[in-house]
Amino acid sequence: MGKRRLAREYALQILFQLDITKEPPQEGIALFWSIRECDPMIKEFTNQLVTGTIEHLSFIDQCISTYAVNWSLTRMPTVDRNLLRFSVYEILFIPEIPDNVAINEALEIAKDYGTDESPSFINGILDKITKEKNSLLLSYHPLNE
Numbered sequence: 001m002g003k004r005r006l007a008r009e010y011a012l013q014i015l016f017q018l019d020i021t022k023e024p025p026q027e028g029i030a031l032f033w034s035i036r037e038c039d040p041m042i043k044e045f046t047n048q049l050v051t052g053t054i055e056h057l058s059f060i061d062q063c064i065s066t067y068a069v070n071w072s073l074t075r076m077p078t079v080d081r082n083l084l085r086f087s088v089y090e091i092l093f094i095p096e097i098p099d100n101v102a103i104n105e106a107l108e109i110a111k112d113y114g115t116d117e118s119p120s121f122i123n124g125i126l127d128k129i130t131k132e133k134n135s136l137l138l139s140y141h142p143l144n145e
Contacts, residue, residue: 011049015082
């Protein structure tokens with residue numbers, strides 16, 4: 001498994017944990033790393049995904065809600081919701097990662113952690129967000145978060 005894949009899996013685990021426990025992000029992140037040793041590059045990318053997702057969470061959730069027809073965020077499986085969150089963060093806010101890479105990684109992780117329906121559900125939403133990426137970014141106002 002590649003370093004970035006592992007970092008994405010760790011990001012999913014941390015975001016899942018934070019979503020369930022509602023603990024302060026820095027405490028949850030610190031707890032996660034207190035029981036793991038890993039390559040500094042993995043830790044750095046994981047932390048980038050988690051903190052970036054949390055920083056832009058309101059906008060990310062708005063984007064997901066717009067394209068998740070007939071699904072509210074609260075009805076989504078926790079794995080799918082958090083996988084979508086950091087994948088949308090990658091697509092919108094990390095330009096050096098190609099969109100198709102972010103989507104493919106999300107789908108592979110969904111196969112391992114989600115339900116049988118997760119990959120197609122996640123693919124549909126991420127595909128729509130990718131197609132609307134430019135207009136979404138034009139509408140983004142970080143001061144509103």
